[in-house]
Amino acid sequence: MELLIDHITKQFKDKKAVNDISLELTPGVWGLLGANGAGKTTLMRMIAGIMQPTSGQVVYDGVPIQRLGEQYRDIFGYLPQEFGFHQEFTVKDYLAYVAALKGLPKGQGRRKIYELLERVSLLDVRNNKISKLSGGMRRRIGIAQALLNDPEVLVLDEPTGGLDPGERVRFRNLLSEFAHDRIVLISTHIVPDVEHIATCHAIVKSGRLLATGTTEELVRLVEGKVWSCTIPAEAVPEYESKLQITNLRNENDGSVSIRYLSDRPRNAVSRAVAPRLEDLYLWMFPESSGESDRRCQ
Amino acid sequence: MSIFRLELKRVLKSRLTWILLALALILSALLAYLPTTYCYSSYTDEAGNEVNLTGLASIAYEKERQADASGIVTPERVREAVEIYQACLMAYGVTESYDLPEGVYEKEILPIAPLLHGVKEAFADPDTGMAPTIMEIDPEQIDDYYSVCEARIASLMAMEQPDSPAARRKAVEMYRQVEKPFEVYPGMSSTITDYQNLMGFLVLLFCVVIAAPVFSADYQSGADDILRCTRYGRVRLGIAKLLAALFVSGLTFIICAAVFILVADSLFGWECTRTSIQMLYSIVTLADMNIGELQRLFAVAGLLSTLASVSFTLLLSAKCKSTVASLASALVFCIAPVVVTMTVPGVLSDWLCSVLPASGTSIQASILYAITDFRFLNLGGWAVWMPYAMIGACVIEIPLFAFLAVRSYCKHTVK
Numbered sequence: 001m002e003l004l005i006d007h008i009t010k011q012f013k014d015k016k017a018v019n020d021i022s023l024e025l026t027p028g029v030w031g032l033l034g035a036n037g038a039g040k041t042t043l044m045r046m047i048a049g050i051m052q053p054t055s056g057q058v059v060y061d062g063v064p065i066q067r068l069g070e071q072y073r074d075i076f077g078y079l080p081q082e083f084g085f086h087q088e089f090t091v092k093d094y095l096a097y098v099a100a101l102k103g104l105p106k107g108q109g110r111r112k113i114y115e116l117l118e119r120v121s122l123l124d125v126r127n128n129k130i131s132k133l134s135g136g137m138r139r140r141i142g143i144a145q146a147l148l149n150d151p152e153v154l155v156l157d158e159p160t161g162g163l164d165p166g167e168r169v170r171f172r173n174l175l176s177e178f179a180h181d182r183i184v185l186i187s188t189h190i191v192p193d194v195e196h197i198a199t200c201h202a203i204v205k206s207g208r209l210l211a212t213g214t215t216e217e218l219v220r221l222v223e224g225k226v227w228s229c230t231i232p233a234e235a236v237p238e239y240e241s242k243l244q245i246t247n248l249r250n251e252n253d254g255s256v257s258i259r260y261l262s263d264r265p266r267n268a269v270s271r272a273v274a275p276r277l278e279d280l281y282l283w284m285f286p287e288s289s290g291e292s293d294r295r296c297q
Numbered sequence: 298m299s300i301f302r303l304e305l306k307r308v309l310k311s312r313l314t315w316i317l318l319a320l321a322l323i324l325s326a327l328l329a330y331l332p333t334t335y336c337y338s339s340y341t342d343e344a345g346n347e348v349n350l351t352g353l354a355s356i357a358y359e360k361e362r363q364a365d366a367s368g369i370v371t372p373e374r375v376r377e378a379v380e381i382y383q384a385c386l387m388a389y390g391v392t393e394s395y396d397l398p399e400g401v402y403e404k405e406i407l408p409i410a411p412l413l414h415g416v417k418e419a420f421a422d423p424d425t426g427m428a429p430t431i432m433e434i435d436p437e438q439i440d441d442y443y444s445v446c447e448a449r450i451a452s453l454m455a456m457e458q459p460d461s462p463a464a465r466r467k468a469v470e471m472y473r474q475v476e477k478p479f480e481v482y483p484g485m486s487s488t489i490t491d492y493q494n495l496m497g498f499l500v501l502l503f504c505v506v507i508a509a510p511v512f513s514a515d516y517q518s519g520a521d522d523i524l525r526c527t528r529y530g531r532v533r534l535g536i537a538k539l540l541a542a543l544f545v546s547g548l549t550f551i552i553c554a555a556v557f558i559l560v561a562d563s564l565f566g567w568e569c570t571r572t573s574i575q576m577l578y579s580i581v582t583l584a585d586m587n588i589g590e591l592q593r594l595f596a597v598a599g600l601l602s603t604l605a606s607v608s609f610t611l612l613l614s615a616k617c618k619s620t621v622a623s624l625a626s627a628l629v630f631c632i633a634p635v636v637v638t639m640t641v642p643g644v645l646s647d648w649l650c651s652v653l654p655a656s657g658t659s660i661q662a663s664i665l666y667a668i669t670d671f672r673f674l675n676l677g678g679w680a681v682w683m684p685y686a687m688i689g690a691c692v693i694e695i696p697l698f699a700f701l702a703v704r705s706y707c708k709h710t711v712k
Binding site: 045050052074082083085086088089096101102106145146 | 527
């Protein structure tokens with residue numbers, strides 16, 4: 001099982017949202033990391049076959065997905081960034097509707113719906129209208145519909161948006177169980193959501209693929225660039241203006257512990273710390289931590 | 298079948314759908330009743346008091362007064378009616394019935410009035426089309442009444458279609474096929490079919506409002522992104538959505554038309570539906586049918602027009618990204634026949650009104666008016682009576698627009 005993204009490009013008028021990306025997705029959970037506007041959603045839409053690439057193609061097991069058509073959609077699950085639904089649907093009706101469209105026999109569909117509703121903790125609200133539910137609940141319905149047909153290829157665009165911490169953990173566990181022998185691609189800019197469950201990551205920026213690899217491989221790129229130290233509280237503004245601080249914590253004695261990204265230590269008390277995926281992300285997307293603003297100043 | 302059933306269930310779960318369906322049903326019954334409220338009669342009773350009657354009482358009164366005129370319209374009966382009319386007016390020294398003293402018309406002319414319908418038109422001047430007064434008509438000429446009528450359609454068509462011998466020939470041939478003598482059963486007026494037309498137009502609008510968001514709402518909400526990625530989310534879903542919209546629209550129209558006809562005919566009397574349409578409209582109307590058949594044909598034509606309009610609306614819905622755009626453009630096409638009739642001159646107007654899907658039951662441009670008119674579409678040596686063209690266009694447009702709608706939906710991609 002292999003999903004090949006082959007030199008795919010999407011051009012909107014004068015802007016290339018996705019610029020010649022090639023990626024070979026194998027079974028496992030893949031994290032697609034990138035800041036807002038990096039081209040993640042556009043790439044996912046092309047993988048879902050709902051957007052035509054300007055050039056390049058998506059190939060599943062050696063056959064372009066356009067040619068596979070119904071066969072590809074039969075093994076595919078998708079949750080878009082914006083979860084749209086018909087206002088009149090209840091949770092159960094909506095899932096029954098999608099199950100029918102996914103070709104699930106009635107009995108099997110009903111069993112699967114109940115199983116998934118239980119997994120995403122929505123059994124109690126199954127007869128409620130979706131429009132009356134919270135954003136987090138709607139997101140969980142979106143996740144449930146994507147899993148209805150036990151897809152071999154599952155694409156989730158920002159699936160954890162709106163989920164509370166407990167729901168996030170449950171989602172990660174659900175996905176870890178589900179991902180065995182399947183290709184799961186999750187786009188996010190919330191790094192911890194994929195850090196522990198993704199076997200591989202692809203990092204995109206301005207429509208281009210910057211790096212791919214496992215968490216261990218990728219964090220090696222920022223080894224020796226992540227530092228930690230404790231500074232007096234009054235020195236924080238000065239450090240903030242000069243450094244890309246990734247974490248800041250007030251200590252009981254009035255001092256402040258900071259974690260920062262830099263090619264070299266900025267003071268004598270700084271010590272190198274083990275990098276995390278989030279450090280890599282912030283290194284590659286300095287604008288996410290306000291670094292670009294700092295540079296402008 | 299399962300997808301169609303679920304789609305149908307989805308459409309019927311919408312509150313807007315139910316509000317529009319309920320409104321359509323109420324309007325159908327109301328519009329069937331309204332023509333009765335315009336009926337008005339007055340007479341002077343034995344005590345010399347003027348009695349004014351409205352509504353159903355007026356209908357009952359006139360039916361009773363005109364009961365003797367009911368039946369087959371033989372030339373002999375028409376001649377007798379004309380002679381009574383002429384004798385009455387001569388006795389009072391007037392040339393028009395409205396100059397008669399109060400109460401005389403109700404007493405002398407009203408009972409024979411149904412038989413006098415179309416007499417003046419039948420004897421219209423072949424060159425100018427000017428109709429004589431009944432006083433100017435020689436009763437002896439009425440002995441060959443239906444030959445006079447056939448001569449009249451020839452002279453009328455010479456004026457209406459001077460450049461189309463094919464249309465003239467076809468019209469004369471059609472009129473020759475009309476079953477004669479005519480029949481008349483008093484009590485009904487052409488207002489009823491006008492209101493049936495209005496009912497059809499309103500139901501068509503409601504159906505278009507229900508159909509306009511079918512595809513575009515999914516595009517707008519993003520629901521389509523999920524549905525399109527499912528196994529049956531393209532052709533099968535497209536067909537299911539289309540069939541559900543056509544089914545709801547078709548059933549709505551059939552129920553509303555049935556309710557209208559049932560209510561109207563019950564109020565005015567079922568026997569009235571046996572009246573030849575020539576005794577309600579022009580005496581030389583080309584269609585061979587009675588009022589009941591006209592109501593049913595018009596209902597079928599309205600149904601076809603509604604289905605064609607819904608198919609076209611679904612095509613627009615599959616093309617537009619927002620519900621506002623699809624609804625607005627669909628409504629523009631619904632009222633297009635009215636605008637065309639008012640603004641576009643002659644032949645072009647006829648062609649456009651024949652082709653536009655909403656023409657079948659539109660205001661001013663409906664198939665009802667085409668049936669009671671003498672317009673033909675001419676193409677080379679070919680002439681097609683407009684009602685045939687309108688029905689034919691709808692029959693072609695329903696599958697054509699339906700196919701294009703599903704095709705557009707399947708080809709839709711996120712931009």
